[in-house]
Amino acid sequence: MQNEPDKKSGPLFAQVAVKMPVDKAYTYLVPPELHAILKPGMMVRVPFGRKEVEGYCVGLAETSSAENVKAIREILDEQVLVDGNMLKLTRWIADYYFASWGAALDCVVPGGVKRGSMGRRVEFASLAVDKAKAEELIALYREKSPARARILEALLASGKETPVPRLKSEADCSASPVKTLAKDGFVHIEKKHVVAQPFANLHAPRRPHLEMTPHQTEVFTKITRHIDAKKYGAAMLNGVTGSGKTEIYLQAIDRVLKQGRQAIVLVPEISLTPQTVMRFRERFDEIAVLHGMMNDSQRREQWMNLKEGKASIVIGARSAIFAPVPNLGLVIVDEEHESSFKQPRSPRYNARDVALMRASIENAYVILGSATPSLETYFNASVGKYTRLDLPQRVGGLPMPEVEVVDMRVESRETKKSPMISRRLRELIEATLGRGEQALLFLNRRGFSTHIDCPACGMVLKCKRCDVSLTFHKKRNRTVCHYCNADYEAPQSCPACGGKLRYFGVGTEKVDAEIEKMFPEARLLRMDSDTMTGRNSHEDAFKMVASGEADILLGTQMIAKGLHFPRVTLVGIILADTPLFIPDFRSAERAFQLISQVAGRTGRSERGGRVVVQTLRPEHFSIRCAAQHDYEAFAREELQMRRQLGYPPFSRLARFVVEGTQTGNVREKCDRIASALKDAARDMKLRVVGPAPAPIAVIGNKTRYHILAMAPTSGDVKKMLAEIRPHLSNAKGAHVIVDVDPVNML
Numbered sequence: 001m002q003n004e005p006d007k008k009s010g011p012l013f014a015q016v017a018v019k020m021p022v023d024k025a026y027t028y029l030v031p032p033e034l035h036a037i038l039k040p041g042m043m044v045r046v047p048f049g050r051k052e053v054e055g056y057c058v059g060l061a062e063t064s065s066a067e068n069v070k071a072i073r074e075i076l077d078e079q080v081l082v083d084g085n086m087l088k089l090t091r092w093i094a095d096y097y098f099a100s101w102g103a104a105l106d107c108v109v110p111g112g113v114k115r116g117s118m119g120r121r122v123e124f125a126s127l128a129v130d131k132a133k134a135e136e137l138i139a140l141y142r143e144k145s146p147a148r149a150r151i152l153e154a155l156l157a158s159g160k161e162t163p164v165p166r167l168k169s170e171a172d173c174s175a176s177p178v179k180t181l182a183k184d185g186f187v188h189i190e191k192k193h194v195v196a197q198p199f200a201n202l203h204a205p206r207r208p209h210l211e212m213t214p215h216q217t218e219v220f221t222k223i224t225r226h227i228d229a230k231k232y233g234a235a236m237l238n239g240v241t242g243s244g245k246t247e248i249y250l251q252a253i254d255r256v257l258k259q260g261r262q263a264i265v266l267v268p269e270i271s272l273t274p275q276t277v278m279r280f281r282e283r284f285d286e287i288a289v290l291h292g293m294m295n296d297s298q299r300r301e302q303w304m305n306l307k308e309g310k311a312s313i314v315i316g317a318r319s320a321i322f323a324p325v326p327n328l329g330l331v332i333v334d335e336e337h338e339s340s341f342k343q344p345r346s347p348r349y350n351a352r353d354v355a356l357m358r359a360s361i362e363n364a365y366v367i368l369g370s371a372t373p374s375l376e377t378y379f380n381a382s383v384g385k386y387t388r389l390d391l392p393q394r395v396g397g398l399p400m401p402e403v404e405v406v407d408m409r410v411e412s413r414e415t416k417k418s419p420m421i422s423r424r425l426r427e428l429i430e431a432t433l434g435r436g437e438q439a440l441l442f443l444n445r446r447g448f449s450t451h452i453d454c455p456a457c458g459m460v461l462k463c464k465r466c467d468v469s470l471t472f473h474k475k476r477n478r479t480v481c482h483y484c485n486a487d488y489e490a491p492q493s494c495p496a497c498g499g500k501l502r503y504f505g506v507g508t509e510k511v512d513a514e515i516e517k518m519f520p521e522a523r524l525l526r527m528d529s530d531t532m533t534g535r536n537s538h539e540d541a542f543k544m545v546a547s548g549e550a551d552i553l554l555g556t557q558m559i560a561k562g563l564h565f566p567r568v569t570l571v572g573i574i575l576a577d578t579p580l581f582i583p584d585f586r587s588a589e590r591a592f593q594l595i596s597q598v599a600g601r602t603g604r605s606e607r608g609g610r611v612v613v614q615t616l617r618p619e620h621f622s623i624r625c626a627a628q629h630d631y632e633a634f635a636r637e638e639l640q641m642r643r644q645l646g647y648p649p650f651s652r653l654a655r656f657v658v659e660g661t662q663t664g665n666v667r668e669k670c671d672r673i674a675s676a677l678k679d680a681a682r683d684m685k686l687r688v689v690g691p692a693p694a695p696i697a698v699i700g701n702k703t704r705y706h707i708l709a710m711a712p713t714s715g716d717v718k719k720m721l722a723e724i725r726p727h728l729s730n731a732k733g734a735h736v737i738v739d740v741d742p743v744n745m746l
């Protein structure tokens with residue numbers, strides 16, 4: 001603002017982004033009594049149509065051409081929640097991802113901050129008398145009231161204020177003697193807010209930085225040059241599993257902190273484990289962890305600390321990119337290829353891409369790290385948009401694990417069965433257990449049988465609400481929809497004709513049973529969302545593997561990442577093809593990533609490592625390249641296919657999904673969007689695919705249709721959306737979802 005409008009007596013107008021599905025900010029009159037207070041970035045309540053809604057003040061002006069301007073009702077919080085940079089960033093998110101500015105602002109400010117949640121209030125007790133008087137009282141109470149004596153002793157011993165609940169347990173007493181002591185004026189009681197910090201109990205011994213290999217040094221030198229320039233820039237750090245990417249992150253962060261700036265580290269939610277946090281705690285204080293499991297008051301506490309510059313490093317999943325650090329120097333996006341960086345609801349932002357935009361606004365540097373970079377990132381690095389950094393070797397001179405591919409079609413032919421565990425994998429498990437080492441078995445599907453049908457009438461057992469096959473969970477004897485979580489009683493026979501049902505498709509529960517049979521002596525630990533239901537089950541499971549209490553670890557993607565156990569010398573991938581069954585142009589990329597990540601869990605020590613990949617399609621290039629640890633070869637082949645088909649990174653994609661309970665309305669709306677797109681395609685270079693039923697045509701009783709539109713650049717996508725905007729509002733019985741740069745094609 002050039003002027004200081006609060007000193008003038010004329011009218012003042014505010015631009016307000018409301019939390020409604022609208023594409024612009026609205027003008028409101030600022031009542032005189034709010035002139036001196038209201039600033040951009042504050043939350044307000046405003047009239048909107050016939051109701052009142054919350055919104056954010058995004059700008060002030062002394063003049064306005066708007067007519068019939070209504071006045072702001074009230075200011076909800078007298079602090080500026082969002083600064084100018086964040087206003088710019090959220091405006092970009094709203095434009096780029098076709099969302100309302102209010103909604104974009106809303107995901108920047110966490111719930112606990114908006115509602116002013118202050119956490120739980122707890123009573124704290126402290127001595128109100130000096131040491132001599134306390135000792136005198138203890139002697140006095142020893143006989144008459146031993147509980148009071150114990151309370152005073154406990155307070156004397158601790159020497160500081162103590163939460164009353166803890167005091168009660170230490171003195172082994174009820175609340176009443178504490179109250180009596182307070183009433184007599186010997187003990188002082190005060191209510192205070194307490195906020196539990198996630199991972200606060202992780203105390204890590206301080207460790208010095210590790211010495212870098214020549215490769216790491218080379219990469220690090222390039223990074224420091226950029227960091228020291230204090231300008232925007234980005235690098236793709238492509239390092240094989242075990243190549244020491246984390247060490248680079250840690251030392252780069254150190255560099256930024258020494259400049260008085262802050263760093264944000266984004267990791268996929270699933271790898272936000274105590275192990276990950278520990279590695280950072282070993283080097284730095286002042287770490288804030290933003291966790292999906294945090295409650296409002298924890299979030300508020302962390303947010304306030306960050307805003308006041310009390311923490312210099314933020315580690316978190318997707319939304320941590322909005323951490324309000326005042327002087328951002330570095331953003332690290334670890335496992336940048338992960339689809340979980342994309343928010344599945346509006347605004348459908350990708351935290352990786354938001355990181356790049358935020359860094360460019362705030363002159364920070366971005367490192368996109370991965371052993372298997374997304375094709376988009378690889379392409380951007382190869383055309384010079386990002387600096388390309390490679391770590392092609394593991395640290396400590398360790399080789400990459402040797403990978404054997406087992407053709408499961410040959411296996412069934414030769415054994416005349418359809419085994420889950422091939423003869424070769426069985427042999428290697430036996431040998432591994434014989435040496436007292438550990439095996440890790442991976443399968444990306446849980447449950448017992450993933451498909452149930454009736455050979456007599458052809459019925460396939462599906463969820464009543466979704467177009468999805470039900471999975472049989474044998475232990476619970478239920479069939480479960482893995483899409484909407486509905487579960488049903490398992491039928492004894494075909495509900496259509498009474499015939500005998502056929503169960504096939506293998507999930508982790510079935511492999512579990514098979515392994516029990518094959519290796520009754522082995523201690524098997526299964527990690528999937530059916531077994532890991534407790535608060536600490538993950539941590540406990542990792543401890544069991546680390547301490548050697550488990551011989552075989554079996555699991556879903558939960559075990560695919562970040563684990564580092566030197567005694568795991570065998571990895572078996574039960575069925576590598578599962579991602580290839582999914583109708584998605586990224587399925588080959590996902591298969592390659594999955595095999596590489598899981599294979600990377602072994603060979604992390606001198607004991608070496610071996611990987612068995614079981615597959616029905618050994619000739620598929622993603623499986624071939626993953627077995628040879630050849631990312632480059634994979635990327636070349638995949639890019640060629642993408643170029644031919646015009647898919648990203650050679651185009652930008654927008655996906656339109658229309659859903660609703662009335663199929664007629666849904667189809668009609670979808671046809672209308674498609675014809676608007678086809679009209680727009682006359683003036684622009686667009687390719688439109690569809691409308692067609694979505695691959696999962698029904699979810700939660702709602703019919704779903706979709707359209708894909710491909711445009712040459714993101715500017716073209718924006719132009720296209722602007723052109724067809726009038727057709728994108730919801731219609732009766734038809735809800736429209738616009739997903740820019742979609743990662744989920746189902």
Ligand SMILES: [Zn+2]
Binds near residue numbers: 455458495496
């Ligand atoms: Zn039947």
Ligand SMILES: [Zn+2]
Binds near residue numbers: 468485
């Ligand atoms: Zn369902």
